[in-house]
Amino acid sequence: MTHKTVRIGGLTRVEGEGGLVVHARDGRITGLELRIYEPPRFFEALLRGRGHTEPPDITARICGICPVAYQMSACQAIEAACGAEVTGPLRDLRLLLYYGEWIESHALHIYLLHAPDFLGYDSGIALAADRRDLVERGLALKKAGNELIAVIGGRPIHPVNVRVGGFYRVPARAELAPVAERLRRARDDALATVAWVAGFDFPDVEHDYRFLALSHPEEYAILSGRVATMMTAGDGRGTPEGFAVEDWPEHVTEEQVPHSTALHARLDGESGYLVGALARYALNAARLSPLAREAAAAAGLGPVCRNPFRAIVVRAVEIVHACDEALRILDGYTEPDRPSVPVEPRPGVGHGASEAPRGTLYHRYRLDEDGLVAEADIVPPTAQNQARIEADLRDLLAPRLAPGLDPPEAELAALCERAIRNHDPCISCSAHFLDFRLDRG
Amino acid sequence: MDEPAPRLAVWKFASCDGCQLTLLDCEDELLSVAARLEIAYFLEASSAPGPGPYDLSLVEGSITTPEDLERIRHVRRVSRRLVTIGACATAGGVQALRDFAGVKEFASVVYARPDYIATLDRSTPISAHVPVDFELRGCPIDRRQLLEVISAFLAGRRPVVPAHSVCVECKARGNVCVMVAHGTPCLGPVTQAGCGALCPSFNRGCYGCFGPMESPNAAGLNHWLRGLGMSTPELVRIYRTYHATTEPFRRAAEEAEEHE
Ligand code: SF4
Ligand code: SF4
Numbered sequence: 254m255t256h257k258t259v260r261i262g263g264l265t266r267v268e269g270e271g272g273l274v275v276h277a278r279d280g281r282i283t284g285l286e287l288r289i290y291e292p293p294r295f296f297e298a299l300l301r302g303r304g305h306t307e308p309p310d311i312t313a314r315i316c317g318i319c320p321v322a323y324q325m326s327a328c329q330a331i332e333a334a335c336g337a338e339v340t341g342p343l344r345d346l347r348l349l350l351y352y353g354e355w356i357e358s359h360a361l362h363i364y365l366l367h368a369p370d371f372l373g374y375d376s377g378i379a380l381a382a383d384r385r386d387l388v389e390r391g392l393a394l395k396k397a398g399n400e401l402i403a404v405i406g407g408r409p410i411h412p413v414n415v416r417v418g419g420f421y422r423v424p425a426r427a428e429l430a431p432v433a434e435r436l437r438r439a440r441d442d443a444l445a446t447v448a449w450v451a452g453f454d455f456p457d458v459e460h461d462y463r464f465l466a467l468s469h470p471e472e473y474a475i476l477s478g479r480v481a482t483m484m485t486a487g488d489g490r491g492t493p494e495g496f497a498v499e500d501w502p503e504h505v506t507e508e509q510v511p512h513s514t515a516l517h518a519r520l521d522g523e524s525g526y527l528v529g530a531l532a533r534y535a536l537n538a539a540r541l542s543p544l545a546r547e548a549a550a551a552a553g554l555g556p557v558c559r560n561p562f563r564a565i566v567v568r569a570v571e572i573v574h575a576c577d578e579a580l581r582i583l584d585g586y587t588e589p590d591r592p593s594v595p596v597e598p599r600p601g602v603g604h605g606a607s608e609a610p611r612g613t614l615y616h617r618y619r620l621d622e623d624g625l626v627a628e629a630d631i632v633p634p635t636a637q638n639q640a641r642i643e644a645d646l647r648d649l650l651a652p653r654l655a656p657g658l659d660p661p662e663a664e665l666a667a668l669c670e671r672a673i674r675n676h677d678p679c680i681s682c683s684a685h686f687l688d689f690r691l692d693r694g
Numbered sequence: 695m696d697e698p699a700p701r702l703a704v705w706k707f708a709s710c711d712g713c714q715l716t717l718l719d720c721e722d723e724l725l726s727v728a729a730r731l732e733i734a735y736f737l738e739a740s741s742a743p744g745p746g747p748y749d750l751s752l753v754e755g756s757i758t759t760p761e762d763l764e765r766i767r768h769v770r771r772v773s774r775r776l777v778t779i780g781a782c783a784t785a786g787g788v789q790a791l792r793d794f795a796g797v798k799e800f801a802s803v804v805y806a807r808p809d810y811i812a813t814l815d816r817s818t819p820i821s822a823h824v825p826v827d828f829e830l831r832g833c834p835i836d837r838r839q840l841l842e843v844i845s846a847f848l849a850g851r852r853p854v855v856p857a858h859s860v861c862v863e864c865k866a867r868g869n870v871c872v873m874v875a876h877g878t879p880c881l882g883p884v885t886q887a888g889c890g891a892l893c894p895s896f897n898r899g900c901y902g903c904f905g906p907m908e909s910p911n912a913a914g915l916n917h918w919l920r921g922l923g924m925s926t927p928e929l930v931r932i933y934r935t936y937h938a939t940t941e942p943f944r945r946a947a948e949e950a951e952e953h954e
Contacts (some may be wrong), residue, residue, distance in 0.1 A: 256768070259781070265923075271769045291708075292708040292758045292759045293758075293804065293813055294708055294758075294789040295789065295800040295801065295803070295804055297793060297803060298792075298795070298799070298800035298801075298803040298804055299788065299791040299792065301799065301803070303931060304928070307931070307935075310901065310935075311788060311935070314710050314787075314788050315710060316711065316712075316954070317709075317710040317711040317714075317715045318711055318712075318715060320712070361718065365739060366719065366739075376739050376740035376741065376742065376743035377739065377740045378724075378733060379723070379740070379742070381725055381728070385725065389725070392724065395719075396721040399719060406891060407892045407893070407895070408834075408889075409716060410716060410719070410834040411833065411834055411900075411903070413892050413893050413896060413903075416898075421893075421897045422896045422897040422898070452711060509805055555717075613717075650938075656710070656828050670741065
């Protein structure tokens with residue numbers, strides 16, 4: 254049963270009780286299901302009939318961790334449908350806002366969720382009891398990101414200042430000065446973060462991946478670009494030159510699986526591709542800022558990183574890049590002469606994609622004659638990664654379930670949780686996840 | 695001997711995680727809050743959930759599935775105090791828009807096999823199912839208000855949270871009124887304060903993300919908004935977004951429809 258269908262964005266996260274069911278027979282895995290329990294919230298349905306200005310605010314509510322990503326992909330899709338484009342200083346402001354989200358989201362994931370795994374703690378708060386200085390550095394970094402979002406967007410969660418066409422009000426140069434000050438310190442903290450996480454003890458694992466990420470000729474693509482793909486094994490297929498975002502529906506299809514409320518995505522008919530930090534880095538590392546490139550080299554990252562446990566290092570490098578680029582834009586900032594460009598609704602279809610911290614986020618809207626949303630399609634990163642995460646888990650578990658081996662289930666569950674967290678799926682699940690069930694048949 | 699630290703639990707139902715993330719966004723206070731409280735259950739932050747009972751439970755999200763209906767009763771049983779955080783938990787959230795369309799239709803738009811999806815017809819606030827000690831408004835909640843609520847419960851007092859409108863906050867901030875000065879439609883006059891009049895400070899009208907204030911005069915505001923050129927469908931939509939099922943916003947949307 255394979256059908257293309259629209260999916261709901263609310264499922265980007267996994268409820269704290271998400272589960273993994275593994276069936277093994279004679280030492281072979283016969284079934285593995287990553288279960289997504291997030292109650293459906295039906296965003297694609299409730300968007301129908303809303304005005305063309307509404308999706309940025311409404312879809313922000315899909316995810317409190319990366320609302321800016323939803324706002325940016327939504328704005329660009331609607332602008333495309335209406336034949337408008339946001340360029341120049343207004344686009345720079347959007348980038349700044351987005352860098353803020355990158356900094357806070359990556360800092361949160363690294364310090365509070367992911368690093369404790371490598372150091373043997375249950376949480377960032379437990380880590381703080383022993384290494385308060387480290388957690389304080391992470392919180393300062395996160396705060397710098399949040400302040401950047403707040404000064405441009407009004408508040409870090411569901412910013413109010415984003416509109417189709419640009420902003421309601423653009424910040425004055427003087428308003429941005431204190432954030433620049435803080436970002437300079439954040440950039441040092443980010444460099445220290447790269448050095449810190451690069452020293453962790455990484456399991457010796459490498460997977461063959463089919464990567465997908467946006468790619469842009471001049472930028473380490475975040476806000477916009479073409480959709481590039483790359484295979485890290487076999488015949489090395491892929492289209493690094495990319496396809497246009499409006500061709501997304503021809504390449505990416507979705508399939509509903511009974512064990513999950515999130516849909517599984519396929520790329521050109523094949524399931525199990527990967528979006529997120531590893532994919533972006535493999536496709537775009539050459540366009541990182543010089544400082545971020547140096548940090549990546551010092552951390553021992555090659556041109557392509559195939560060890561998912563090292564994604565934490567890539568994320569740290571991306572924070573350096575985000576701080577660096579944000580500072581570059583801030584230094585050259587002059588107030589745009591108008592806060593937004595006009596966007597007149599007209600019937601048609603528009604596509605938009607941007608890089609949420611956890612991977613490519615695609616939106617498509619069809620507007621009707623009245624300028625109302627007739628159809629919405631949202632493909633969030635975690636849904637795209639779900640099948641690939643299942644494959645990672647198979648690769649990890651298979652040798653450990655071989656006949657004669659009988660590792661404790663708690664140990665397997667902990668390893669699986671870590672492997673899932675490598676991909677920074679939405680937050681409840683990345684922190685605590687597994688109801689691990691092993692059926693040895 | 696020291697008293698044991700009060701035990702905090704944070705729960706999630708249908709939601710975006712934004713309200714609980716607000717706690718982690720208290721960067722300057724997080725570690726001192728963690729020092730005064732035992733964070734006993736908080737899946738977003740810790741993979742070591744401790745068993746109940748809990749002194750204070752913060753609940754995010756609305757009830758939309760049969761299992762969650764059971765789970766919220768459990769949460770109430772193991773919680774001495776239960777505080778709901780955000781529009782989802784206090785009013786059903788944006789997902790309550792299903793109440794106006796029918797969940798079957800919604801599910802069939804999103805899923806090829808809606809029969810695999812277990813969901814309730816309506817998205818209901820926590821207070822529809824169990825007694826709630828305090829409801830904190832906002833989509834998302836405000837960080838300072840959250841800290842006030844936590845400190846108040848630690849001190850055994852009621853939280854001090856204003857019941858007046860966003861307009862009062864605009865005046866306190868010295869904002870010019872976006873309706874009077876620019877003719878921008880704004881729900882500030884009927885929306886509960888708490889955000890610090892954020893939207894008007896960005897030259898934007900309030901869109902009601904903190905929900906209705908106590909006894910708002912929506913009919914009066916509708917008259918104004920029509921005068922500024924808002925059509926009936928626009929009026930209906932602005933009330934039917936994040937707090938659609940609250941009595942005042944439900945009535946305001948109906949009033950706009952009847953006026954036609
Ligand atoms: S109230 Fe708003 S911010 Fe809070 S969980 Fe619900 S959608 Fe997210
Ligand atoms: S002004 Fe209104 S819509 Fe804007 S943040 Fe405040 S309550 Fe929410």
